[in-house]
Amino acid sequence: MKNQIILSCVCLIFVTGNAQNKKPDMVKTLTPPMAAVKPKQLEKHGDIRTDNYYWLNERENPEVIDYLKKENEYYQQMTAHTKQFQEDLFQEMKSRIKEDDSSVPYLYNGYYYITRYEKGKDYPIHARKKGSLDAKEEILFDCNEMAKGHAYFQLSGMSISEDNKWCAFGIDTVSRREYTIQIKNLETGEILPVKLEKTTGGSTWASDNKTLFYTRKDLVTLRSDKIYKHKLGTDPKNDKVVFEEKDDTFSVFVYKEKSKKYIVIGSTSTLTSEFRILPSNTPDAEFKVFQPRTRGLEYSISHFGDSFYVVTNKDKATNFKLMKTPENATGKENWKDLIAHRKDVLLEDIEIFKNYLVVSERSNGLNKIRIMPWSGKGEYYLPFEIETYTAYTTTNVDFDTDILRYGYQSMATPSSVIDFNMKTKTKEVKKEQEVLGGKFDKNNYIEERIWATAQDGTKVPISVVYRKGIQKDGNNPFLLYAYGSYGASMDPYFSSIRLSLLDRGFIYAIAHIRGGEDLGREWYENGKLLKKKNTFTDFIDCSKFVIAEKYTSAKHLYAEGGSAGGLLMGAIINMAPELYNGVIAQVPFVDVITTMLDDSIPLTTGEYDEWGNPNDKTYYDYMLSYSPYDNVKKQKYPNLLVTTGLHDSQVQYWEPAKWVAKLRVMKVGDSQLYMDTNMDAGHGGASGRFESLKEVAKEYTFLLDLEGIKK
Structure with a gap:
């Protein structure tokens, strides 16, 4: 399925002056915080690793919180000279964004649904209009009011019953992606006292308009593992489990088909799918398995008429094909090709x-x-x-x-x-x-797709954008971004925020490295498990290519990645630190071995098919050879900004914290090393529409300061 990354918004003044080779203003007298060394020996397969900072995973330990706060204080003090620039950038980026904006309405079951923003407010307003866009607006949720009193707020998973009377919705006020589902009567405006805790936020109504199916998470691992059924007017304590996924490498979800005829339970791992279907008008009947799971068989289903349409890799269809089957005979032996597999x-x-x-x-x-x-x-x-x-x-x-x-x-x-x-x-x-300000003109920018050659001869595409007039003389600041995992394709996208770099002389690029699915399924297969290092070497080879083609030089090349892309950042600075002047690692997954050996950590078991299971020595040895935390060594490192969130459920805060603590001891030279921990947020950062721009402003000033660009 498509994995889109769509960022928002709008324009800027062209600022000249790329002060080459100027050192940023730095406070040299401050001593960085040093985490206490408390050696812990970790043994596996006869191999003993000593982790001096294992203790940092004690979330409730005051000493841990104190260390994180000291790192934040150090970062704030060392970058104090950029505070005004950060504020100016924030205002600049915000000024391009249409504050009183709204989505394009869509018609569903007799109502037009709209999400809009009001000027000066951080959160969306969800509304609908009956039958016509000229009808009176009915506000479903004003998230600005709902967010009051919360440092973090997220509303997700709105699900409307077929009679248009009820709306189920999920609320997260911690940023740990644990949602509480509530139900609103859209006729009276009343929110029922029922609270369905520890859910994914997603739910779907049966056709009787009183039965709600929803997904709960395991209390420890946060894996979505159970589908529950709730009846309006009943105590949630009596909600029944209609399906439990006992294989801890799978996660589950529930939805209704576009045809509204079926409720579907999906259960998926990295390599395998299984679905269960139930007629939506018989919510108390038993779900029927569509096609039993077979390791390596992936499929998804769409209902239409008297048939299901199946996107699948059946019969070694690496790039997937489309098949069709009768709704009363859904086993794979009944599937017939509709669009055949194509290698390219x-x-x-x-x-x-x-x-x-x-x-x-x-x-x-x-x-x-x-x-x-x-x-x-x-x-x-x-x-x-x-x-x-x-x-x-x-x-x-x-x-x-x-x-x-x-x-x-x-x-x-x-x-x-x-x-x-x-x-x-x-x-x-x-x-x-809209790009506000009246100065944006897309004709002022050049877009290119260029191809680097990886060390094994593979051609790797890079999408590039920069302002007209830039000379390829090796002196341009250049920000190279990539992700490269889970088969997520990083498609080229527009960002009005990015203009703050482009209009100051930066070149921006996305490296479409292996591990994503940018060039097909094999592109993903060749960047995972025992081929994971292709992801890292592809990025390094893309870096060498843009230097060789004089888009930039090592003095002006910067890299950025988040989460699994943060793993990428950690790997490349161990392998080729000399190529980069600065690196931004957002919520980085850097302690690969220790995390993947701890099946109590959220998401771990479901990741075995992506990274490998280190309980198997073959995978242990391979993962150990690239795990960023385990491979930090005495050498020069680029300037580094690391961001994380205390409540992150995807990559636990202690991974970047341990990594930074180790880098402080091991790195040689005077390069900057900062860690910025959001003490109120998780994997996605700040929740407010404009609060997140402040985080971007921090990252941009880090880069611009290294380039000696002050305004």
Whole structure:
């Protein structure tokens, strides 16, 4: 399925002056905090590792909190000279964003649904209008009011009953992705006293408008492992488990098919899928297994008419194919090919309409949207002319329409939401992202797709954007971003925030390295498990390429990545620190071995098919050879900014904390090393619409300060 990254917003003044080779203003007299050394021996397969900072995982230990606060104080003091610049950048980025903005309305079950923002407010307002956009607005949730008194707030998973009366929704006020589901009566405005705790936030209503299916998490690992059924008017203590996933490498979820005929329970691991279906009008019946799990068999299902359409890798279809099966005979022996497997085309997703099948594909690293009439006549692709774009289907909840809604953007083109008439082949731009300030012109920027050669001869694409007039003389500051894990494709996207770098002379690029699915499923397979190092060497080879082509030099090259991309950052600075002047590692997964050996940590067991299970010595040895924390050594390191969140459930705060503590002892030279811990947030950072810009402003001033750019 598609993994889109869509960031928001808008424009800036061109600022000249790339003060080459100027040292940033630094406070030299401050002594950085040093974490106490408390050696702990960790043994596996006869190998003994000594972890001096293992104690930092004691979240409730006052000494741990004190250390994190000292690191924050050190970072604040060392960057005090950039505080005004941070504020100026924040205001600059915010000024490009349309504050009183709203989404493109979509029609669902007789109501138009809209998400909008009001000027000066951080959180969205969710509303709807009955039958017409001219109808009176009905506010469902004003998150600005709901967020009062909370340092963090997130509303997620709104689910409307078929009679339009009830809305289930999830609230997280900790940033640990543990949501409490509540239910609102949309006719009276009353929020019921019922609270469904420790959930994913997602839920779906049966057709009786009183039965709600939802997903709960394991209290320790936070793995979504149980599907519950709640009846309106009953005590949640009596909610029944309708499915429990006992294999700890799988996670579960529940949803309703677009046709509304079936409730579906999905159970998936990295390599294997299994679904269960239940007619939505018989919520008290038993779910039926669609196709029993078979290791290595991945599939997803979509219902239409009297059939299910199955996107699957069955029969060694590495890049997936589309099959069809009767709804009363769903086992794989009944599946028939509809779109055959193609070695050079990845089939990512489908959208079903009454008269059309729409297929999202990826070829040569580029998004394709294929329109296929059910009549079998006159199929075609939507035309896209450049190579640094992203196109994707968006909200298409209605079967009986010829209108396809899709999104489009490029690295220099603001995002648009487009309604395309598949019959007449005409399109209407419903909304184009506004870049306020009146100074943005996409013609002032150049977009390129270039190809680096990896050490094994593989060609790796890089999407690049920069301001016109830049000379390729090796003196340009250059920020290279990548992720490279879980088969997540990092498509080129527009960011008004990024203009604050581009207009100050930076070149920005995304390296589409192996481990993602950018060039098909094999691209992912060749960057995981015992081939994971391809991800790191690809990034290093992309770095060497942009230096060789004189886009930049090692004095001006910067790297950035978050989460599994933070693992990438940790690996490259161990392997090739001399290539980078600075690195930003956001919520980095850097203590690979210790984390993957601890099955009590959230997500660990479900990750074995991505990284390997270190209980197997083969994987242990391989993971140990690249784990950033285990491979820190006495050498020069680039300037480094590390960010984390105390309540992070994806990458626990202690991974970056331990890494920074070890780097402080081991690194040679006077490079900067900062850790910024958000004591109120988790993996996604701050929750407010504009609060998150303050975090970006910190990162940008770190880069700009290293370049000697002061304003």
